[in-house]
Amino acid sequence: MRSLGVKEARLDELTFLGDLSACSHGGFVDEDRQFFECMNQNWGIKPRIEHYGCMADLFSRAGLLDEAFSLVQNMPMKPNDAVWQDVAAVRQKMIKLGVRKPPGRSWVQINGVLLDYVGGDSAHKHASLIYKMLGEITMQAMREGYNPDLSELFLGMKE
Structure with missing residues (x-):
């Protein structure tokens, strides 16, 4: 208008x-x-x-x-x-x-190195480090009041 x-x-x-x-x-x-x-x-x-x-x-x-x-x-x-x-x-x-939502893609910096990964990718060569760091970040966020929404965590996964 x-x-x-x-x-x-x-x-x-x-x-x-x-x-x-x-x-x-x-x-x-x-x-x-x-x-x-x-x-x-x-x-x-x-x-x-x-x-x-x-x-x-x-x-x-x-x-x-x-x-x-x-x-x-x-x-x-x-x-x-x-x-x-x-x-x-x-x-x-x-x-x-047959259209599917692409998996989430994230980046994390460990010891000054930027690593990227796709959500759920356990085959990534640094998966253990990435998930360890994400766990630490999540725990810190939860200590500060973050309450993650896990309601859709398992949607789309086969039984």
Whole structure:
């Protein structure tokens, strides 16, 4: 609106819904995130379930399934079927196509040497050092109040 020179325009719930939907279909993840955050902060408009549905759709379309799932789980209202439907549909499509989320990749510096590894890679030549250091870092963080979310630790692992 402002880019069109309409400075006095008052954005409302429908304006935000239209923008979120357009960004979702256009793949503008960062823009939509900012727009969603400014709804309440800048305009005093509390997102409704439809706004959360657009965000879940955006994240799902962009392959950010963990973010979509987290958003839905942490909404201030109970998710309805439409919200979950977007996330579930994209997950099913990814399964049919054989698309998998790449494993996490991290770096750790040990004795001045930067090492990289892929999550779950126990074959790495420095795996024992890396996991030892990560364990120490995790323990220090927990002593300082960090509470790790382990709820998705075993998702995707075969029995």
